[in-house]
Amino acid sequence: MSTPAEPAQNVDTPQGLAFAISAYVLWGFLPLYLKAVSHIPAAEVVAHRVIWSVPLAGVLLILLGRTKDLQVALRTPRMLAMGCVTAALISINWGIYVWAIANDNTLDAALGYYINPLFSIALGALLLREGLTRAQLVAIAFAGAGVLVLIFESGKLPWVAISLTLSWGFYAFFKKSLPIGPNQGFLLEVLILTIPALGYLAYLGSQGVSSFGGNISDTALLIGCGVVTAVPLILYANGAKLLRLSTVGILQYIAPSMIFINAVFVFGEEVDRGRIIAFPLIWAGLVIYSLSMIRSMRRAA
Numbered sequence: 001m002s003t004p005a006e007p008a009q010n011v012d013t014p015q016g017l018a019f020a021i022s023a024y025v026l027w028g029f030l031p032l033y034l035k036a037v038s039h040i041p042a043a044e045v046v047a048h049r050v051i052w053s054v055p056l057a058g059v060l061l062i063l064l065g066r067t068k069d070l071q072v073a074l075r076t077p078r079m080l081a082m083g084c085v086t087a088a089l090i091s092i093n094w095g096i097y098v099w100a101i102a103n104d105n106t107l108d109a110a111l112g113y114y115i116n117p118l119f120s121i122a123l124g125a126l127l128l129r130e131g132l133t134r135a136q137l138v139a140i141a142f143a144g145a146g147v148l149v150l151i152f153e154s155g156k157l158p159w160v161a162i163s164l165t166l167s168w169g170f171y172a173f174f175k176k177s178l179p180i181g182p183n184q185g186f187l188l189e190v191l192i193l194t195i196p197a198l199g200y201l202a203y204l205g206s207q208g209v210s211s212f213g214g215n216i217s218d219t220a221l222l223i224g225c226g227v228v229t230a231v232p233l234i235l236y237a238n239g240a241k242l243l244r245l246s247t248v249g250i251l252q253y254i255a256p257s258m259i260f261i262n263a264v265f266v267f268g269e270e271v272d273r274g275r276i277i278a279f280p281l282i283w284a285g286l287v288i289y290s291l292s293m294i295r296s297m298r299r300a301a
Helices: 014-036 042-064 069-073 077-102 106-127 134-155 159-177 182-207 216-241 245-251 254-266 273-301
Strands: none
Touching: 014 245, 014 254, 042 069, 042 077, 042 182, 042 216, 069 077, 069 182, 069 254, 077 159, 077 182, 077 245, 106 134, 106 159, 106 245, 106 254, 106 273, 134 159, 159 216, 182 216, 245 273, 254 273
C-alpha cells in the first residue's frame, strides 16, 4: 500500500475506491467490537485506541520508507498545526461514537454518518468547487428530506448525530488538505494524541480505576483497539487522497447502513415511524447518486 507524499489531484481513481470501500465495510462492523468494551468508560477506550495505533502505524511507515516525511512534518510548524487540528477532530469523533454505542444510541450514530455525506458534499461544492450534476442534486434532495423527517419526528436536535457529522466532515476536509501522505498523517495524529492519552491512563492507574490489566479479556480487547482503529483509518486516509471529497462523502453510506443493521438486528434498538419513512428516502438518494457517479466514471474512462 503506497501513496504519494504530495496531495493527490482532485479526481477519482480505482485504487482510491478500493481503499475507501474497504475502510467503510470495516467501520460497519466496528460497533460489534465497541459493544464488547461498552462496560469500559469511553475516554479510556479512546486513549487505548490512540496508544495501540502508534506501533501499527509506525511499522507501516517504516515498511513504506516514509519516516523522513514524518520527521519533516514534526519540524514544520504549519503541518504540525494542521496535524493538531485533525487529531483533535478525530479524537472528538471517536469519543462521541464510543459513547453512543455503549449507551444504546447506535441508531443516532448511524444517522450522524448518514447526514455526514451531505455535509461532505456541501464542503466539496462550497470550498473545493466540485461540480454536481442534476442527478446528484436530486439525490442530495432525497437524502436531505430523509434527514429532515428524522429530525422532525424526534422533536429535538440529535446532538450525537450532528456532533459526529461535524467532527468527521471537517476531519475529512482537513485531512485531504494536509500536505503530507495519508499514512504519515495518521501516525502524526496519533503521536500528537499519545501525550494526553498516556497522561489520562496514568491518572486512572494512580486512582486504581484502570480497566487495563484488570483481567485478560479487557486487556486483550483494549490492545485490540489499535487494530480496529488503525487499519480502517489508514485505508480511509489512502482512499481520501485518491478520491474527490464528494465521492468520499457518498461512499460513507456503506458504514451507516451496516451500523443501522447492527443497531436493529443485533442490538435490538427500536425503529420508530420517523426512521421507517426517512431511511428509504436516504437509500433512494444513495442509489441515484451512485448511478450518476458510475456513469460519470465510465464516460471519463
